[in-house]
Amino acid sequence: MSLRIVVCIKQVPDPEAHSSGFIINEDALCVEANDIASILNPFDENALDIALKVKDQYQEEVTITVLTLGHNISISLMQKALAPGADELIIIDDELFAFGRADSYVTAYSLAAAMRKIENYDLIVLGRQSADLNAGQTAVGLAHALNLPAITMVSSIEVKKESIIAERSLLSRRVKIECPMPVVVMADSNIGMVRYPTLSQILASKKKPVTIWRANDLEIDIHYTQRRLVLRKLYKPEQLNRDCIFIGGATVEEAAGSLVERLRNDHIL
């Protein structure tokens, strides 16, 4: 058996950075991350983890390709995705994919064009959503564009000869789905962060093959290059000024008593 898994990973500004770092440029209608580190989209780390677990089981028979699409992509950042066990990196870097220019259609159909160029693949794994635009449509959209089945909210997969059995994690139940390959899988967001690479893996990741494509290198279906959803305005959320009432007291008993009293007056207790 030889199996090629493509994991789609997006570069995003660290979503846990302080709010003041997300600066709105109203003229360019974009968000400029000021002094915020770029990171691998945390949701996509779950996708990489699913792929690495398949590789744990089948070792050399599995090739993992990391595919990313965006603008001003940092190769050294993306190599972090290679270190724990992926084999090669394909970067699609183009101004056309800068913030606010690509909606889920443009992204999905551009990734589909990249997949056609990659040609041989069995399994495509994506995260549930990106930590920047949080649209959560790319996995299903990519499957649609490639006319492949899509399975969402997947927490683990088991690879059979020509099919996979994917476990979907839903609120109060788990559903096992069997599906022939090729198939697109959207990872659930509760799988956990990707494993730490060893020092030798980090060093080795710098030598793994990197391919860079521009939009022109892809045969993107023009019908799908017009956005369906158009960004028209960006603003900062209203600041909540709740003026928190700090409840103190000489003792813990006093503080607890005072809180209970207040909640009673608010008709909460």
Place this chain on the structure above:
Amino acid sequence: MAGVCDATNGAGRSNAPTLGWDSSADCWSVTNICSPSTALSSISLASESPYGNAFETRSSSILVFFEHNHDGDIYPVSLESLSIARVIADQLNGHLYAVIIGKDLRAACEELHHYRIDKIFAADNPACSENQPESIATVLTQITEDVQPRLVVMGDTLLSQDIAPRVAFTLNASLATACSNIYVDSHSIAPQQLVFTKPIYSGNVVAEFTSVSNIALATLRSKAFMPAKRMASANGDLITVDVNIKPKQFLTKIREVVDDKEDNNLDQAEVVISGGRGVGNAEGFSLLNDLAAVLGGVVGSSRPPVDYGWMPPSSLIGQSGNTIAPKLYIAVGISGAIQHLMGMVSSRIIVAINKSQDADIFDVAHYGIIGDYAQIVPVLIERIKKLKQSKGLL
């Protein structure tokens, strides 16, 4: 090695078109192109439609997709979606239609008659169980195609995160997910333009989008609106939709369904006690359970306890988990990352207990206690017990 299916329509692909951004037209322009395909998916004619007069107002009608539990109870987020859909339908002077798809829908349909809905489209079929999102998406696509609404609204749920993109991509329609608001902009150049508001960058920025497709889809964040009001009297026509799904239509096959624990009912709870990294370990949550028990509440958590395995993923409150708005929310050892705040900020009263005075959670809390929860919570439990005893409740 498996082959690649080619599902695209082929337009413009043979000669590798050269792409460039055309800012005036707000799209990519192409300098070497065969013929851009323009047709959206075919639209069935009104005379062929089983939905009668739905087409008279198709440009301003709105569809709301409803989800329900096994007892036929409609999901709160569906009723919240109905609320916003009703406002928009009234502004557009259009009809409002409900869509419900699943199996054993009788109780849910009866319930829907008690809301201000013009028509209820019900597809009641065992092939459309909650575990078969492809079937549900296929039926919803068909109904949407036939009705040609201006807007399709549904709650942002695990099911809609699966089916909404399927429907949107099949119909070439726009989809705005996890919206905090949808409104009609009567001042825009395009008359009565729909605007979709949603938090991006984990809530650090708010974005407004407009749709350029004939049909727009949107999913709505939980607790963004009050649920629609139930009426005592029943109204609305029920239209049965025939489901024509062949068992082998989809490549995916259900092999096993394992029911986990009962739903924790976080969404419905009036009191939620939530713990974060500051709780320290899984054992710490037993103290939170005791507090929840005396208040008749449910225990939730922020992201770290789920990542550390102290709490199950279903207990997660925040951007990628539950969005809740209980009467009382007590945040214990939660620093207040913005992703967490997004899931609980609408709670009526928020109490934060944290060691650090600088914790961001105090920015949204109504009451704060600075200190060690392990000392505070047991005393708090005793005080609440005393109060309840004095009221004869314990």
